[in-house]
Amino acid sequence: MSRYEIRLSGAGGQGMILAGIILAESGVMVDDLNVSQSQSYGPESRGGASRAEVVFDEDQIDFPKVIKPNLLVCLTQEAFNQYGEFKKY
Template sequence: MNRYEIRLSGAGGQGMILAGKILAEAGVMVDNLNISQSQSYGPESRGGASRSEIVFDEDQIDFPKVIKPDLLVCLTQESFDQYGSDLKSYGVIIVDSRIDISAVRQEFKDNVYQLNILDLAARKIGEEISANMIVLGVISRIIQNKIPVEFIKKAIIEKVPPETIDINMEAFDLGFDLKLDKRSYIYGRI
C-alpha cells in the first residue's frame, strides 16, 4: 500500500475523532502497515469544528498529517466548505445529504457521494451520534482491500463502551450496506 490519507471532518459531538481513532487502531492490526492519526477540534465540546486525520503507509511516514486526502468525509457545511476542494484528483468525498455541494470543483463532481448519514442515524438507530459508525461502515466498504472489515469491527469493540457495542455495530452495518453506485470502485486506489 502506498501512502493513503483519510480526513474525517464535522462538528464536535459527531464522533469523527473517535472514528479516526478506530480506523488507526484497525490499521495497527495490519502487518507491516505504519499509521499516523491526529485530531483537531475547536474549544467547544459540541458544535465546534472537529477533524481527524489518518495516514496509512507500508513505508515510513515522514509527515504525519494529511496533505491531500484520498478519502474525505464531511458531515457539516462548514467542513465541506473548508476541505471540499482539498482532495487528490482520484479521491472520494463522502458528505451528508444536508450539505450543499454546488461549490465543488468540476473535477471532483463524479467523486462526491451524498448519503443520508445523519438522518439514517436519527431514524434507524435512534441517535444522530451514531453517524460516526455509519461513516465507518461506508469507509470500511471502500477501503476493505487495505484494512479488513473484521479489523475495523474489532477496533470498534475495543474503543466503545461495552454497553454500546450492539448499537454501534448496528450503525456500522447500516453504513457498510448503504448502496454506493459503481463509481465507488472505478478508482483502483480506493
C-alpha cells in the same frame, strides 16, 4: 499499499475523532501498517467543527499530516467549508 490518507470532519460530538482513532488502530492491528493519526477541534465541546486525519503506509511515514486526502468525509457544511480542501493530484 502506498501512502493512503483519510480526512474525517464534522461537528463536535458526531464522533469523527473516535472514528479516526478506531481507523488508525485497525490499520495497525489488522494489516500491520505504519499509521499516523491527528485531530483538531475548536474550543466548543459540541457543535464546532472537528477534524481527524489518518495516514496509512507500508513504509515509514515521513510526514504525519494529510496533504492530499484519498478519502474525504464531511458530515456538515461548516466542516466542508473549513476542512473540505480536496486536491488529489
